Amino acid sequence: MNDQPARSQGFNVMLTLASFVVVVAGMKAATSILIPFLLSVFIAIVSGPALFGLKRVGVPTPIALLVVILVVILVGILVIGLVGNSITDFTKALPGYQERLEGVGVKVIDWLNENLSRFDIEIPTIRDTPEASSGLLPPDTSILGADGAADDSSEGTVGGAKNPFDAGFVMRLVGGMLSSLGAVLTNAFLILLTVIFILLEASSFPKKLRAILKDPEKSLGQYDVFIESVQKYMALKTVISAATGLAISIGLMI
Numbered sequence: 001m002n003d004q005p006a007r008s009q010g011f012n013v014m015l016t017l018a019s020f021v022v023v024v025a026g027m028k029a030a031t032s033i034l035i036p037f038l039l040s041v042f043i044a045i046v047s048g049p050a051l052f053g054l055k056r057v058g059v060p061t062p063i064a065l066l067v068v069i070l071v072v073i074l075v076g077i078l079v080i081g082l083v084g085n086s087i088t089d090f091t092k093a094l095p096g097y098q099e100r101l102e103g104v105g106v107k108v109i110d111w112l113n114e115n116l117s118r119f120d121i122e123i124p125t126i127r128d129t130p131e132a133s134s135g136l137l138p139p140d141t142s143i144l145g146a147d148g149a150a151d152d153s154s155e156g157t158v159g160g161a162k163n164p165f166d167a168g169f170v171m172r173l174v175g176g177m178l179s180s181l182g183a184v185l186t187n188a189f190l191i192l193l194t195v196i197f198i199l200l201e202a203s204s205f206p207k208k209l210r211a212i213l214k215d216p217e218k219s220l221g222q223y224d225v226f227i228e229s230v231q232k233y234m235a236l237k238t239v240i241s242a243a244t245g246l247a248i249s250i251g252l253m254i
Helices: 003-029 031-056 061-119 130-134 167-186 188-202 205-212 216-253
Strands: none
Touching (some): 061 188, 205 216
């Protein structure tokens, strides 16, 4: 009799974990649908105060919605342009960054080897040789297989030592970011339609909740708290990001 509560508690824990795994797997499988929808909800929440503010000053709903959507499109174009230019500039400057980082890395590892030599510990490093600086490998380092194809196992290595500043990884990361950006642009029209629908329904949503729920005030209170929390977070995040960007700009100018 005393084991029944323990068994019930253990069963509930296992059931909760299994449900969590199923939900996460479902979200992972529905990523292509879920991400655009969540992005639409986020944009609608951020744009909501502007729409309601225009309506309060007497602007008709269609015109207010058109103004808000045009602003959203303009901001999206500006953000995409800035991100694209930043990625392009970063890609062009990447070889210089890699060379400087490799130089710093070699100095740090040499300093560590000098201090750890008493313990017979040696850390492999990338030596500042003409081969390393030019990106070429020593003659005794084979990067080709028997069929003349490149061996992936040697990628990011110089002279048999692992290169901690692999530019290929950064390029793959940039490529992944561009692919994600392209996927968002592909769904831009769907996201825009979803934002318009959410904004149109936002004004009548409280009335529908009151008609459906038995205790609408509690649900509406939670809904208002959630919306206000997201808006406050975005305002705080904007201020912090602006202050961070200003501080970095001043530091670079100095």
